[in-house]
Amino acid sequence: MARRALPPNVSGQRVRVALMEARPTGLHMHQLIRASELTRSQVRRGISYLRDTATELDLTPLIWDRRHGYRFSADPEDWAAYELRQFRKELSFIRRIVTGCVLPHQQQRPEDKAVKLMLGQLNGIESSFEYLIMQLETARKTA
Known part of the structure; x- marks a missing residue:
């Protein structure tokens, strides 16, 4: 049922x-x-x-x-560890989209405007996540 x-x-x-x-x-x-x-x-x-x-x-x-x-959890350290894991997971996801789909797309269609736009945006997002993760790791070490 x-x-x-x-x-x-x-x-x-x-x-x-x-x-x-x-x-x-x-x-x-x-x-x-x-x-x-x-x-x-x-x-x-x-x-x-x-x-x-x-x-x-x-x-x-x-x-x-x-x-x-x-x-x-009531422990802010648990929250910070979870947040850091989530950002790392999302960064890995973005990297897999780029390497598994967008870059092969670019190789097949190098003049495609959509793929150029995707790569530009995804590279920016990747850089932002890398910077955010680095800052979070530094903050956790100094806390």
Whole structure:
């Protein structure tokens, strides 16, 4: 029997309750599914909802790491480590787009204006992320 779709705020509330009950430890996806009695997609939708509304709901940041899973941490060092990991992940993603798609596109169609625009913008984004990561790493070392 198929489950009916829950609104994101309902999924988010059930995920939030499960994570609050698990504090200060976190829950991995399979634990969140069991604790919230939601499907994997409903848990993901709930996590997205919580991340989108964390400020409005006055929550501490919702972070994830391999050791603890998803959790609301009160430790700013945990937040900084999570943020740094996210920026590194996005930088890797951008680099893969460039090397796996945009550069081969450029090799095949060197005069394509769209590929020139993409490369220019993506190079700027890559530089910005590299600089941001460098600054965050320096700030963490001096803190």
